[in-house]
Amino acid sequence: MxxxxxxxxxxxxxxxxxxxxxxxxxxxxHVDGCERCRNAVGRLEAVGGALLNAIEPVAMQADAYALLEARLDRPAPATKAVAPARAVPANGPIELPAALEGLEIGRWRWLAPGVRRSRVTIPGAPDADLVMYRIGPNRRLPHHGHAGSEYTQVLSGSFFDETGHYRPGDLVEADGDVDHQPRVGPEGECICLAAVEGRMLPNGFFGRMMRPFV
Ligand SMILES: [Zn+2]
Structure with missing residues (x-):
């Protein structure tokens, strides 16, 4: 749920x-795995399409072309039966979400004890700050704040902090006012996909908590 x-x-x-x-x-x-949000986006896209002929064109976002490419590279939801792409981290392969199809998945690199990170490169948007983290069970992480909006999707395992307990399928959207002290649940390692909005920052949601260690 x-x-x-x-x-x-x-x-x-x-x-x-x-x-x-x-x-x-x-x-x-998140949307690919969430019926509620898939329906919401479908409605919004329908409304947006209906409005396209009624509004003046506006300047496209700088990375709109990259976004379009990323979308085009992604298989349609109906093709989900295709075997998922796999990364090969030290602890064995994991299933990757369909939204990562066509993206370059970097090697898992040691970041701190029990914490590894893999950078994901988006064709046409090399500065995008998109990473996966895998963090061992029960790892408690130091308090941290952050500057821009951060999007963190739980792929497996769970983590919790003062704001909630986040499980597979959950998306955490945090602005700069939130101060986290996340801890991974005891059931196993937690794998997350995370991105920061705005200029490229050296680390993401979990990564910036690691600054005292790196
Ligand atoms: Zn949703």
């Missing part, structure tokens, strides 16, 4: 193609 969803604003920006490249992949991953 998915409990945490992207904000209405993020869904609207996804439908309009104005969400940045990294957050687009994270929110799309």
């Amino acid at each position: 998915i409990e945490f969803h992207p904000t209405d604003d993020s869904l609207a920006r996804l439908a309009a193609g104005t969400l940045e490249a990294g957050p687009t992949i994270v929110v799309r991953t």
